[in-house]
Structures are given as structure tokens and as C-alpha cells.
Amino acid sequence: MIRAKNLVKTFTKTVQKNRKIEFNAVDDISFEAEKGEIVGLLGPNGAGKTTLLRMLAGLMAPTEGEVSVIAGDGETVRGENLKRHIGYLSANTKLYGRFSAREILKFYGRVYGMEDEAIDRRTEEIINVLGMEKFADNRIDKLSTGQMQRASISRCLIHDPEIYIFDEPTLGLDILSSSAIIDFMKAEKEKGKTVIYSTHYMEEAEYLCDRIVMINEGKIVCNDSFDNLKKDTGSQNLREVFRKLIENKMESAANE
């Protein structure tokens, strides 16, 4: 389980005439993602999703608040050690073009402190699960976009983390490749893994997520199951929920 408690991230922005202003990209966000749950993180561009995910993954230190992971053995983990329990993938996390997926998995496994035998075993498992047999030994820069994304996901799995944080993993992929990734996440959820999933594709979130957390301007707008959100907003689908909660709010803010 992963818990975000009163997370705040403040940045300084330079505007014209050298004037500096401070703003909260993430503003007092608290939520939890349970074991065996897929939480969808949605919001418009610039809402603070990537900053929030980076803080959850331990890549960025929060200005205020705290991220903690309750590991399988019940131990609460904070700070630098978070990374050992998390597999993080974003649109910005690319792989080394001059290596093959198998070599990358070996390198990551070794840094995570795994023995070579365990790495080899785990690598075969991952290659099998993600259907990478045909290209696992090819250089990354020779792979197609879909193959590359599967190789990226494999990198997150090598240390068998309890929590996956995926930031738009299906961006730019064809239907077949994105289906493979979605199916994989469903399967991982069944194994009791926690998944935080950020996307702009509402249909994907609707199909995949147990709970939806929507954020706008760094603040949580809603945090509930898809069914409850539909009921509360009187909407037919998630796209409509999104428009009602975010778009209408943005319009009314603009009118004010």
C-alpha cells in the first residue's frame, strides 16, 4: 500500500522583468492506494500529475508532506528506500539504446542487489509475461515503439516491486501494444500489486481502474470509484465525468 499525506510541491517561476513568483504545483494532496488496487490519476495538462507521481516514486522531494509505503512485511518505508518498493515508468523514462532488454534487466537487477541466478530467473519470467521472446536480445534502438515500451515496463518489474507507478504508459502505442500493457496490469492487480496509473485516455481508465483520483491545479477534485462518480455527476461515462468536474470548474474559474 502507498500513502501520500498532505503533499505539497512548491516551485519558483520567473515571470517577465526578472520577477519571481512561487506556486504550488501540488497543493496538499492526500490519498492512499491499497494492495491489489488500480488507482487512476487523471487531470488536464499542467494539473500537477507528473510532479505528484515523481514525488510518489521518490524522484522528487516534497516541499511539505510525506510519502510512505507499507511493505508486504508490514514495515513502513519512507525517503530514499521507497525506490526499492516501486516500479516507476513515465513518458520521460527511456532505455539505453545501445543495450538489449536482457542486458538492461541484468544491470538493473545487479544494482538492486540481486544475485545473477535470481536475475536470470526473473528475466525469463518477465520476457515470457510481456511476450518479449523475439526481441529481448535486440538493441533497444532497433525496436518498434510498442516493443520499446514493453522493454521499459520490463525494467520496472525486475526487482518485483509491490507498487507500480505508470505515467501515460500507452501514449503513442497502437491498440495491440496498449492492450498487452493493460492486460498485464490487470494480471498484476490480481497478484495483489498496487498500481497508480495516469492517463489521458478515459476509456482505458474506465476499463482498468478501481478508483479515480482527479486533480486540477495541484488539488484533488475527486477521489472515488467510477460507479460513484457516475452517480454523483449524473454522467454516462468517465469522459463526461471529467468534463463536468474539470472543464466546468475551469470555465467557472475563468468567468470569475
Added chain:
Amino acid sequence: MNNKWKIIKTLFLKEVCDVLRDKKAIMMMVFVPVIVYPLIMVVSMAIASMVDGNNDRVYDIVVYNESSRFDAENLENVLKENAVEKNEEDGSEEQLYSINYEISDKKISEEECKNKIDDKEFDAYIEITDIDEKMDVKAFYMESVNESSDAMDKVRKAVDSISDDIVQKNVENAGLDTNSFLNPISFEKSGLSSDEQMAGMLMGMILPMMIILSILISVMHPSIDLTAGEKERGTLETLLMLPVSGKYIVLSKTLTAAMCGVVTAILNILSMSAVFIIFIEQSKIAGMMGGFNIEFSSFISAMLITFPVIIVTALFMSAIFMCFTCFAKSYKEANSYMSPVMIVLMFLGYGSMSPTVELNQYIAIVPVLNVSVLIRDALNFKLDYSMFLLVLCSMVLYSVLAILFLSKAYNSENLLFGDGKNAISLFEKRSNIKKGMPVTIGDLCFIFPVVILIYFLLGALIQAKYELVGMPLSQFLILVGIPVAFFVYAKKDLKKVYSFNKCSPLSLVGGVLTGIGGFLIASILGDAIMKVTGITVNERLVDTFMKFYSQNVILVTVCVALTPAIAEEMFFRGVLFSALKDKLKPVYSVLIVSVLFGLFHMDLIKFFTTGALGAILCLLTYYGGSIFPSMFAHFTINFVSIILTKYATEQMAQSLNNPVFGIVGVAAVAVGLFIVKNSNKKIVEVVSAAET
């Protein structure tokens, strides 16, 4: 193996593997030192031997003989005899070049002669006349034309030889002993240097520069690729997801780039040595070396000493390069950061070429220059092992400092996830530059070395030519003019760049008080350092200033007190400090600017005194929120110095070194800073109230 080292080893092996799969890196690391450099050497040697061995060359010499006594035909014979080399052992002859000799019956004017040499009608024109009892030979040639110069040399040699013959005949006719009369003192030189020492001297001039150059070139690509390149490819965030400290990542990257430098330098030495040995052996077989016999094994110890020096140099360069390239967002941007760094390091690497630069405790701590001179000394069999250790220690220390800085940088979110606000504005399309944006680190990295380089080259020239007036001329033109032009192009807000902010008259008084205190502190500090170390201020510097101070007091005040108070403050406290204080902690900004200000004064004692003053002036700008108090303080320091030098007695000046004045100085600085800080607070309150 310790877990920490296991992780570093894994990261290092991954980086090495990544670099070795990069064709560009292999090109720089192996292809260039093993193939390109030796090829250049072989081709240049071949060209040189072709030029030397070119016996088809014909020199056209035209002679106009007006003299009744000079035998022009004899000159032709001597010229032609000199063109043939006789082997005394087997009596064989070799034609070195040919002479085309023509006696003209018409005098040629200088202008006509010049045109004919230009048109290659002949190479030299000789005019022979009688002046009283002497024969006068005038050779007209063009110094800028090689063939013409060579032809003149040959004529000179022939005329000297004829002249010697005439003298010898005259002496003989007078019945004197020619040998004792013409050569009353015999001179014979006997060189004591061994062939190895001669070869060492030659290699010592070229090899250090070649080694440094090869390390520079081979380290540059991986340094950029592993930092800015990694950011550009998007793999940095992937790497940072690993549960390892930024220190390990930085260390593995630095070691990888350093390894490339070491491999290249060693390959370079081996390939160049191979070419050199083959050349020497071929020459021996061909009997061309004239008994020049080198025992190559005598250079083994020099090479062994060179090896650890290469390692620390490569480590230093990779760490320094990465300190710059880690700020860049792309390979292209990193390349632009590297240009000034490369120029400075290459300049230091040329140290071995200058025989006046000797390895002492000061040179031993100047990075790269120390290595260059150390390798030269090792090849010259003159190595001082204490200097060797000092060079190694200083280079390791600089590398460690750079790695620590890099580790900090790799923990900085702004650096890793920032939006490229470090780019150099000059390389941006002007229409894309947003008006009034702050000065970036990239801007500083570009403008600082450019201005300093121009100041020490062109500024020194202006000051040497115009003396006292050259000071304001060079300072306003270079320290103020160039940055202002740059910032206008980059659409910066000059008021913000230079901290030209409002300040109260009281804060200016605070500035003056701080200046007086600063002067007292600097004076005692300088005296104490001189007493402890026994080092004195550079005499040439003192002489120059004494010469300046002897002139009209108003002129001296304007040129030596007012000018630096404006120009140096605008550059150091304005451009540098005002930009740095927004990006770094105040203590680091003050430290960096004071060190640079100290170095700017180019003297060891002045480095400490002006460094301390630089720190005080930075604090004034920081607390005052404006550059004007520090300008007033700077003017006060210089003005007090002028007045004391001009009017105070030696005894009065000496009495200022009493520690009591030191305490007074510290108190004055403290009170001055307090006044400036408080009066600035009021200004800020008034401005905020007005804005509200």
C-alpha cells in the same frame, strides 16, 4: 566486496559498455590516436624530407657588375661549387641544388627587381660596385619569398668565401702566418648532453602537449554524452529511479570518461613512440642520423612517471567537463559550454613549450599547466619527486572537489527536471529570447571567460600603450562594454542585471565606512602573509602603480580609483554576483565571486587581499540590494591607497599594520554593513508600500 563498491562497479561497467558501443567515442579514443596522429606525423616527416631532399631546385641569380676588381665569374664558380656536396670518404658527389647564373649589362631598379622576383623571373639580384678601396656587393631579394631568401643566403655564403680568400692572399703577400693571423683564438664547442637528453628535450616540448590534447579530445565526448546526452535521450530519469546515491552515479560517470582519456593517451604515446622509433631505426639504416644513437630504455622511468599523471589528468578533466555539461539540456548546448573550457585547458597545456615556465610550488598547483611541465621535466631527466607528489595531490584534490560539486548537482531537482533555463542567450534566435529574463549560468559561463580573455590580451595592450589613460579605456571598453552589448542583444533588463537599485544616502555612507575598514583589513592581511611566507608583491606590478601614482592626483583618482570602482563593480558584483546570488546559496556566490576577483588581480598576495575585499563588497551588494554602496566602498579603498602612497611617509604607512587597526577595520566593516542593511530595509518597505 562491499555493497557500495559493488554498485559503483556495476554502474561503471554499464557506462563503459555504453561508451564502447558508441562509434563516435571509439573514433576519438582509438582511431584518432592510433591512425590519425601517426599518419599526420608520417606525412609531415615525408613532406619535410621531400623538401630537404629536393635537388631539382634551381636558383636564378642575376648579377650586375660595375666593379673593375670583382671577378663575377669567380662568384659563379663558387656558387656552383657550393651546390655540390662531396663525400670525403668515397669521393662521390651529390648535387644539392642548381644555380642559374646570369650577368646582366643593365642596372635594375629596386621596383623592377621586386616585380621580377614576384613574377619568378629570378630569385635574387646582385649589384657590385667599387666604393673607394672596397668592393661593395648589394643583394636584392624578398624576405617574404622562400626561394628568394634561400638564394640570398647562398650568395652571402659565396661572397664570404671569396672575401676570406682575398684576405688570406693579402696576409700571405704581407709575409704573415695566415693561421695565427686569421685565427688568433681557436674555438671548439663540445656538447656534453647525451643523445637521450637531446631527444628528451625535444620530446619534452611536444609530448606533454600531445598527451594533454589527446586526453582533452577523448574525454570531451563521453563527458557530454554521459551527462547532457543522457538527459537528451531521456535515460537520466530511468537511471535516477535506481535506489543509489547521486554520488555513485557521478563517480561511475567520471571514471568512465577518465578511462577513455587514459586509454587514448596511452595509445597515443605508444603509436607516436612506434613511429618515432621506426623513423630513427630507418634513418640509422640509411646512415642519416650522423651518429645520433638513442637508447630508448632510458625513457622507461619517465614513461612510468607519466602514467599516474595521465590518470589524474584524465580524472580532473572528466570531472571539470561534467561540472559544465551537467547544466546543459542537450549535446549541442553542452558543446557550446565546452568551447571556453577547452580554450583555457589547451592554453594551460602549452606550458611545456615555454622554457621559462619552471615547476615550482606555485606552478605545481595550477591544474594542467603543472602536468604539462612535470612530463617535460620527466623526459628531460630533471624530475623533482616532491613536485611530482604535489602535482598528483593537487590534481586529485581538484578532481575530488569537482566530483563533490557534481554530486550536489545530481541531487538538484532543478538541474534534472529544470526547463533548460541555463542556455546561453547568444546562441538563441533573438526573436525567441523573452525580454527581461534573468542571466543564466550558461550566460555567465560564456561571458566571463570571453571578457577575461579579451581583458588580459587586448586590455593589457591598451594599458601598455596608453599607460594611465589606458586603464579607464580598457576597463570601460571590455569589462563594461562587452557585457552590456551582450545583455542588450539578449534583451536583459540592465537595471536588474547590474543591481542598479535605489539606495539611501546613508547606505552610501555605510559603503564608504566599509571601504575604510576593508582597506585596513586588506593592508594588515597582506603584510601578515608577506611576513609569514616571505613572498612579496610582484615588483613589476608595484612599479607600474608607482609610475601611475606619481602623476596628477585628480587624473590618478579618476583612472585608478573611480574607474575600477565602476567597471570592476559592474562586472564582478553586477554581472557575476547578482546572477549567482539568485541561483546559489549566498555563501557560495560570495565565495565564487571573491575567488575570481582575487585571481583577476594576478598576484599571489593580492589574491588574498583583493579576495577578502571582494567578499566584503559582495556582502555590501547583498545587504544593500544595490550595487552603489559597493561602488562607493571600492572607490574609498582605491582612493585611500592612492593618498597614502602619494603623501604618507614610510613610517605612517608601516604604522597601519598595527593589529589595532585590524580590529578597527573589522569594526568599521561590521558597522558599515549594518548601516547598509538597515537603510536597505527601509527602502524595501517604502518601495513595497508604493507598489501596494
